[in-house]
Amino acid sequence: MTTIAFDIDADGIATLTIDVPGQSMNVIGPEFLADLSAAIDRIGSEEAIKGAVICSGKASGFMGGMDLKNMETMLIPAHDGKLDMATLFDRVFVLNALFRRLETCGKPVVCAIEGTCVGGGFELALACHRRIVADNPKVQLGLPEILVGLFPGGGGSQRLPRITGVQTALMYMLQGKLFRPQEALGLKVVDELVPSGNTVAAAKTWLKANPAASVQPWDQKGYRFPGGAGGFNPNFVQTFIGATAMTMKQTQRNLNGPLALLSAVYEGATLPMDRAIRVESKYFAKIMADPQASNMVRTLFVSKQAAERGARRPKDLPKAPTAKLAMLGAGMMGAGVATVSAQAGIDVVLLDRDQAYAEKGKEHARSVLSKRLGKGMTPEKLEETLARITPTTDFAQLEGCDFVIEAVFEDTAIKAEVTKKVEAVLGADTIFGSNTSTLPITGLAKAWSKPENFIGVHFFSPVEKMPLVEIIVGEKTGPEAIAKALDYVAQIKKTPIVVNDSRGFYTSRCFGTYVQEGAELLAEGVGAALIENVGKQLGMPVGPLAVSDEVSIELGYKVMTAAKKELGDAYVDSAADAVMTKMVEMDRLGRKNGKGYYDYPEGGKKALWPGLADSFPLAAVQPSPEVVRERLLYRQLIECARCFAEGVLETPEDGDIGAIFGWGFAPWTGGPFSHMDTVGIATVVATLDRLTAEHGARFAPTEQLRDMAARGATFYGKAAAKEAA
Structure with a gap:
């Protein structure tokens, strides 16, 4: 299987056209790595070749980066409990070493970009000596890896700061923010914009005029970072003070990727490129060794894309678009x-x-x-x-x-x-x-x-x-x-x-447990500020009391009343019901009427209602944040597990996607089912048993969980076995 077509014209310019078979978008896999390595050898060794243009043969765009679907298989060595980090580093470093060979091959290389160019594809572009892009507002460029639990691991964390400055590069990489062509040109991330369809011709024109432009700026004597770098540069130091604080606030220390990125950029900026890319690969290997990255990649990218492409659509039925x-x-x-x-x-x-x-x-x-x-x-x-x-x-x-x-x-x-x-x-x-x-x-x-x-x-x-x-x-x-x-x-x-x-289906039913447990804690005398802060520290978008205000306490009350009416004696009253009832009786319905667990003054910022302590008196002894966090997390986990056991959910993929994209369940986990698999089902069951003894039957584990714990099974293992059968 050939992924790169290699042609040389009469002027000695090689054109490398990337077209990965069987993929709608070009991605980096083992075959591409081998083909690019062979192409770099030819560019550097054949005297007849004066320079090279890298372009795409696909209408979908230039390249979408690493083949995330198979990334773990490519990079993680087989192991029985103890990961061989040296082998992992070597595998991770392959891409970095390859791109470094490309930029030091002794011949100028231009990247001609039409369409999407992101992730590893954009890192390939950054390793070229010039980037020419189609002037089309639909073109997207950048390094969005942080959004799926990773960070740029093909030299992107080192080259982008050297091109556009540390502060700008961090702003884009930490947010996974993409560039449009005009924006990229203004920041000098790309060198030239030309009309669509003309990038290869423009690349060849530049190569003919610049046959000796084969050395990157950072490999030239006297090179300095735009904006400065190094521990004694005030701008550099201030950037990292601010970036670290903002990252801690945004991630609540739950995400590995942003911290690894900050470390790689900070350390790499003080080193020559050959050492800097090894530092980057060291941190990337560390990220890959933790299950967080694979969980996030699976849910936020692989499973999400599969769902959008019709993974759950009944087969053999003709398309039925709505007109x-x-x-x-x-x-x-x-x-x-x-x-x-x-x-x-x-x-x-x-x-x-x-x-x-x-x-x-x-x-x-x-x-x-x-x-x-x-x-x-x-x-x-x-x-x-x-x-x-x-x-x-x-x-x-x-x-x-x-x-x-x-x-x-x-x-x-x-x-x-x-x-x-x-x-x-x-x-x-x-x-x-x-x-x-x-x-x-x-x-x-x-x-x-x-x-x-x-x-x-x-x-x-x-x-x-x-x-x-x-x-x-x-x-x-x-x-x-x-x-x-x-x-x-x-x-x-x-x-x-x-x-x-089922009543509440999956998302409403499980999301409700987060809100209810917050109300349970409040009823027990736990401080509202503690509840809210721990909810956010868990990785939820907002605390359980704030989200209750947003969707309306009154709505929750009506849902509860309707459930009581339909279920009759089978309905089990809770302390959370009493809290909601009391709030509604006090006409504190939530944001919609300007007063709920929070006050919403006109023209001012919302703040927790001071009267909460009078209505729900504080307990003399407050629980630790760890205790509150565990309850807020496990109350959601067990309800998700019940939905799976009852057949409301048929796949863990739907459960993880629905949790993260439906009610904002902590993305760093990869979703509740990924998290339970990672923690270990036996540990989950033991924790739930303890919480049941301490706080009641709402935490009781399902028989399915107990059976899985006894067999050492996992949710994704169960799904894979079902698929194989």
Whole structure:
């Protein structure tokens, strides 16, 4: 298998065209490494070659970096408990050594970039002597590795600071922020912009004019870092003081990648390049040796991409894209769904009980899209998108819609009434999706004559920003409904998970435990500030009390009341219920009415309500942060495990994706199932048993967990065994 086509023209310029077979985007794998090594040997040794151009043969772009799907297999040596770090370092250093050979081969090399060039692909570009990029605003360049638990390990952490300065390089690498062409040119990250399709010609023109430009700036005598570097340079020292403090705040010391990056840049900046890249590889090997990176890569990249490409879509069914959507309900959720659908080119009939409400829903779309003017959105495109949304109160206007999403008030009777009115117009052969966040789909489907065409499509607010859609399969939901829902989610470029029906499904049910445990702690007299700070230190976006305010304490109270009504004597009251009830009775409903666990003064910053200590008196002895952290974490873990044991979840991948992208479960873990596998199921069970004895049955481990612990099984091992069978 050849990944690089090698051609030499009459002027002695070699063109290396990268085209990795079987991949939609070029990626770095063993075959590419071997082919690039051979190509570098030819460039350096053949006198007829005066210089080289590296480009891509794929329309998708230049290169997407390392083959993350197979990275662990490539880099991690086989081991029985004790990892051979020397061998790991040698494997990690291969890419660094290869790029170093490229930039010191004695011939000038130009990278001609069309389309996406990120990660290891961009590190290859940085090792070239000139970077020429297509002047197209859709082109993306950069080093986003930090977003999946890694950091640039192919020389990027050393070359980017030497090109654009330490401060700028850290800002981009620590955020995983990408460059657009004009931005990259301004920061001197690239050298030249040319019209699309002309990068290779421009590269050859430069090579003919600069046959001796084969030495990188950092290999030339007298080179200095832009902005300065070294322990005695005030700018350099101030940069690291600020960067370290901000990184600690953002990561709460949970993430390995950012700290390794800071260390690699700090140490590497004081060394010549040959030593600097070895330092980088040392830290990269350390990152690879920890399960955190592989967990994050699997969930945030591999599993996410698989879900978006239809991993859970029923096979052998033809694609069923949505052309015209019936959006029932023009509130915040319905208006958001209408907005993203219209952006995807779908016509939307936005129906509400009142024309003014329906019009307001369309105005929401205008407001959201107007903020993107100048950022890829033009006035013409804005009007074209808005024209796809038709606000109405008339069910007859739903005629011709091929998919329905309902987002009316969370009341079974109201939903049933609307469902029947829609069926009268569209017929039961149309696929009907309900956006309910808690009501069981099987029950709601009774209002549709063909329950096999009824499915749950649970969005998260705000729809425009939240990446996840939870597809809920009722007892009678058929494969065509699943396929239709997943095809729609792909159209609007969201990430789907597929779960089976239950009260609260997966995300709402498990997210609720984080909020409930926060309320339990408050009821026991634990300080609100301690609860909130530990929640954030765990890696959650905000503390459990703050998030309860955001979604509304009143909503939680209503969900609890509805569950009590439906379950009757089977419902188990909790201290968290009493806290919610008391807050609602005091008219402290959350952010929506300006007062909840926090106060929300007009024009001021939110602050914890001082009256909390009066309403929920502080205990004389406060628990340690470690105790609070354990409870907040394990209360979520056990509920996720219950969902798996009960069949609500069918795969750990859906569980991990849904947790991180649905309710912000600590990303550093790779998700609850990755975390339980990493900690060890036996340890998880022992911890849960202790917490059950101390705090009650809500922490009780499932029989499935006990069985897995006894057998030494893991969730991902179980999934792999099921797939193999």
